[in-house]
Amino acid sequence: MSGLMNAVLQYGSAAAALVVVGLGIRLGRKWAPVDSQMDARPMLVGMSVAALVLLAVGGWLGLVWSPQDREMGDVYRIIYVHVPAMWMAMLTLVLNFACCVSYLLKANWKTDALAEASAEVGLLFGGFGLVLGAIWGRPTWGVYWDWDPRLTAMAIMLVTYTAYMALRRFVEDPDKRAVWSSVVGIISFANLPIVWFSVKWWRSLHQVQSTPKTVDPEMALSLRVNAWAFLILLTLFLLHRYRIALATREAEVALPDALPPDAPASRDGNSTEVA
Amino acid sequence: MRRSRPISLLKAVVVLLGKDLLIEWRTRARLNALIFFSLATLLLFSFAVGPDTKLLARNAGGYLWLALLFASVLALGESFRVEQENLTLDGLRMAPADARAIFLSKALGNTVLLVGLGALLIPVMIALYGVKVTLGAGPMLGILALGCMAVAAPGTVYSAIANNARARDVLLPLMLFPLIIPALLAAAKATTLVLQGDPMNQLGSWSGLLIGFNLIYWGLGFVLFPRVIED
Amino acid sequence: MEASPAAPPALALHDVSKRYGRYWALARLSYTLPQGRSLLLTGHNGSGKTTLLRLVATAHSPTHGQVEVQGRDTVKERDAVRREVALLSHASFLYEDLTAWQNLMVLARLLGLPSPEDASGELLTKVGLGRRSSSPVRQFSAGMRKRLAIARLLMKAPSLALLDEPFGELDPAGIQDMERIIGELKDSGVTVVLATHLIEQGLSLCEERLHLQEGRAVAA
């Protein structure tokens, strides 16, 4: 493949991803709210097509175009999906943390909805990223789970955020749920560095780990294209999940922070419920 | 006329801690059950592993902390259940008692409870698993205190939350266990080093990790707890 | 309290709403209770009386609007308001495993009273629980709990006393005692807000009346 093609793919995928993220933020503001009248179909179709095209290109680059690795042979090709998935999971955890802090500083249903969306989408990417890591471990280390520090730390964080989602399910009062889950989100995120160090030290006492080699320059392109493709997917997932969360919130409370209707007399007449 | 005047945070903590310990003492039947539960847990590990004394001795630190962890879920869950009857937590808030003082007193109370439980479990562990405390009682108690504090601080926040949720008995361990894995890891490792000797000077890093964990979570609990209980 | 010429109203509700989930327990309630007057809250079950009292007592924050006690906002100056108000609610705020005396002592110490022992003993005698002071609350009858709860309220020496169904679960003698205690509170200059179904007793104790229906103020 020519250098020109290389550059086009590299910068094109980045540009596409950034444009989609920008559009995603715009749609999150204009289209996701329940009362939105916006017709977002053309934009959404475009974004989805961009995701699929880039995913296909990334798959081709990773599975066909990239050369074999000197030590890992073909098996290393798994990292083209595994690593971007982990990156996206980390990104959503940071986003979730930001939402949690923001909600405690200033209560807002949109922040709460985004926190919910980011945690769930993060669990998706982290979950299958972890499974991919285990699959990668089988031919590399001979076992599915070798207590590799990165994977182990990620697994602990995933369980932590599963508990976060469980808490959201188990609290019915939406106001309390939002506050409590924000507190739990902050506490969970603060654990990240501690988990990392503890797991690293814990492992280093046993053996030095043969971690996957950090990526060769020639493989960087495949990894980048795949990562940008995943970022587009992440944006789309977050956008749709955020919209669902907003609609759920609307069903639970009167959005946007509406006051009760101001006509008691007229309501009393046709009120069917007896106090 | 009686005139109330604001009291310091420290004094409020002392009053509230005294109240919690008094309740704990007056309901000591429950406390006894907790002690026997954790003793039974220690005993169960030996049956689960089999009569391999070497294996038991090597893993003694881990078993001790698992037993403490299981007991801690019960103790933590109870610490806000006593405040739910008659909405006494509301009564405290409106008294007014500083919510941060409520956090500190509850977390300290749970720490005291767990350290006491640990102090009872350690001799049993020594006898049951045939280990000896190579580094002496001082480091052992230090690690015990650090580990119990590490469980108590996030445990208190989560207990206050889970107590008002559905399925609270499942929710508390579900939220707490993954969070305190690093603390459990560090405490179990440090205990093993205290029991078996520390030729490579690793005890410092593990206790450092425990101290860091404690600083973060006592700090976060102090700041965030008022948001949990105030509406 | 300092009764300056421009003394703020004892209680002021500015467009107060409280939402639980989708349900509005209080809807755009505005009301002002002048100094030196006492308020009777009436309304069916679920009309918002308890919610209103809990808002004023700072157990909850209003979803919209402001509640002011003696001119102080219940959210912005929460601790100051908490020193002014005391709530007698359905829940007694009592620790079942502590004795009556211990329950009062905890509160007395939290309030920083100069002599918690004296205050507790004095109040136990006043509500007629002097002989049962060392019994755990778990052994108390509903009426005795009510008495202990009112002792708890008196301990705070509030300037605004919020009484949610104070006559509930009391025998006729108890009701008389309660009426006497409320009368004494009023005589000592305490503003009383009373929510009760016993409208006769309520009207004899209070000058003002607010009738709630579905979280709104309506003419009684």
Add this chain to the structure above:
Amino acid sequence: MSTVLETTTLLAQVGMGRIQGGWEYIWAAYGIAWASLSLYALSLWIRRPIKASRDTKE
């Protein structure tokens, strides 16, 4: 070209542990990734707010 070939054969002789094959793991990994992404997209589609008349999903 020839050097590459030489190096490869040399490595093979020395027994440099290049992992051979393993395509079943690769397919499994990519399959799981694509399957989870599609399933999640499907779940978003199923959970979409019904109120909206314009349904927008890939």
